[in-house]
Amino acid sequence: MWRTSGWILLGSALILALSLGVRHGFGLFLAPMSAQFGWGREVFAFAIAFQNLMWGLAQPFAGALADRYGAAKVVFAGGVQYACGLILMSMSSSPLSLSLSAGVLIGIGLSGTSFSVILGVVGRALPPEKRSMGMGIASAAGSFGQFAMLPTTLGLLGWLGWSAALLVLGLLVAFILPLVAMLKDVPPARAEGDQTLREALHEACTHSGFWLLALGFFVCGFQVVFIGVHLPAYLVDQHLPARVGTTVLALIGLFNVFGTYTAGWLGGRLSKPRILTCLYLIRAVVIGLFIWIPVTETTAYLFGVAMGLLWLSTVPLTNGTVATLFGVRNLSMLGGIVFLFHQLGAFLGGWLGGVVYDRTGSYELIWQVSILLSLLAAALNWPVRERPVARLQLQGAIV
Numbered sequence: 001m002w003r004t005s006g007w008i009l010l011g012s013a014l015i016l017a018l019s020l021g022v023r024h025g026f027g028l029f030l031a032p033m034s035a036q037f038g039w040g041r042e043v044f045a046f047a048i049a050f051q052n053l054m055w056g057l058a059q060p061f062a063g064a065l066a067d068r069y070g071a072a073k074v075v076f077a078g079g080v081q082y083a084c085g086l087i088l089m090s091m092s093s094s095p096l097s098l099s100l101s102a103g104v105l106i107g108i109g110l111s112g113t114s115f116s117v118i119l120g121v122v123g124r125a126l127p128p129e130k131r132s133m134g135m136g137i138a139s140a141a142g143s144f145g146q147f148a149m150l151p152t153t154l155g156l157l158g159w160l161g162w163s164a165a166l167l168v169l170g171l172l173v174a175f176i177l178p179l180v181a182m183l184k185d186v187p188p189a190r191a192e193g194d195q196t197l198r199e200a201l202h203e204a205c206t207h208s209g210f211w212l213l214a215l216g217f218f219v220c221g222f223q224v225v226f227i228g229v230h231l232p233a234y235l236v237d238q239h240l241p242a243r244v245g246t247t248v249l250a251l252i253g254l255f256n257v258f259g260t261y262t263a264g265w266l267g268g269r270l271s272k273p274r275i276l277t278c279l280y281l282i283r284a285v286v287i288g289l290f291i292w293i294p295v296t297e298t299t300a301y302l303f304g305v306a307m308g309l310l311w312l313s314t315v316p317l318t319n320g321t322v323a324t325l326f327g328v329r330n331l332s333m334l335g336g337i338v339f340l341f342h343q344l345g346a347f348l349g350g351w352l353g354g355v356v357y358d359r360t361g362s363y364e365l366i367w368q369v370s371i372l373l374s375l376l377a378a379a380l381n382w383p384v385r386e387r388p389v390a391r392l393q394l395q396g397a398i399v
Helices: 002-023 024-036 041-070 071-089 093-111 115-125 128-160 160-171 177-182 197-205 207-239 242-267 270-291 297-310 314-326 331-360 364-379 390-398
Strands: none
Touching: 002 071, 002 093, 002 128, 002 160, 002 177, 024 041, 024 128, 024 160, 024 177, 024 207, 024 242, 041 071, 041 093, 041 115, 041 331, 071 093, 071 115, 071 160, 071 177, 071 242, 093 115, 093 270, 093 297, 115 128, 115 331, 128 160, 128 242, 128 314, 160 364, 197 207, 197 331, 207 242, 207 270, 207 331, 207 364, 242 270, 242 297, 242 331, 270 297, 270 364, 297 314, 297 364, 331 364
C-alpha cells in the first residue's frame, strides 16, 4: 500500500515539476518576442492570460474525466497538447497564432497535467491524515520545477534564441508521457447509492464554503500570474539588470518548495481556511512594502523570497479543504471548478497588467489592486468552516 502510494506521489511530483516548471518561464519570452515583432506588452500578456483562461475553463472537464476514467489518460492527452502547443508557439509570428498556440493548446494541455488532476490522484492515494502533507509535497515539486527551469529557460534563450528555446521546452514536456505509467490511479467503482455527477455539483454549489474558497482562489490567480508575467519587465523599468527578474522568479520557485510543504504540513494540524486568511494578509503586507520601498536588487531578492513562501502554499490548503468538505470521489472535478476561479483571476491579472502598462506606462495601479484583493481574499476565507457535509458525517456514523 505505502509502496504504491509513494510511487504515485513520486510520479505526480515529477509531472508537476515539468508542467509548472516550463509554464512559469513564459514571462521570459515577453521581451524578445515583443521586440522582434514590434508588439506592445498587451499582445503577449493577452496570449498568456488567454492560456490561463482556457486552462481554467477546461479544468472542470479534465477533472471530471479523471474522476471517472482515471487520471492517466487525461494526463497523457494533456501532455501531448502541451508539447504541441510549445512547438507551434515557436513558429508564431502574429498575435493570432500566438494566442492559438500559447493560449488555446497550452492552456488545455495544462488542464490535464497540473494541480486539479494531479492532486486528485494524490488525494485518492493517501489516507485522510496524510492527504494535506502529500498535496503539499506534490505542490512543492511543482515549485522546484520553477526554480530549476527558470535559469534553464534563460540559458536556452541566450544560447538558441526564443524560437529554438521553445522547441527544446516542448521536448522536455514530452517526458510527461512516460511518467504517466507511474500514476496507478483507479477511481473506486460506483456503488449503489453513490452520488451522481449532478448530485455532487448540486451539493457543492449550494455550500457557501465552496464559493468562498473559489472567490478567494480568484485572488491567488490574479496575483501570481501578474507577478510571473510582468515582474521581470517591471524590474527592468526600475533600471535593474534583466538577470535580476529571472533570479527573483527563481527565488520564488525555490522558496515556494518550503512554503507549499509547510502549508501542507500545517494544514494537517490547524484549520486550513484560517491559514489561508493569514497567507493572504501577509501577501498584502509583502506587496505593499515592495512597491513603497525604493526598488533595489536587495529588495527585489527579498520580495522573491517572501512571495515564494506564500506563492502556491494556497493550493494544498484550498484543495485539502475541498476534500474535507466533500470527500475525494469527485475531488478532481470540484477542485477543477475552484481552480476555474483561480484562472479567471489569472486571466485578468496577466492581461490587465499589459493593458494598464500600455495605457499608463506604469504597473502602479495593478500593484495597488493586488493589495486590495489580498485583503478581500483574507475576509472571504475566514468564515469557511472545515466540516464535512452532512452526507459524509452520516456515512461516518454508519461505519
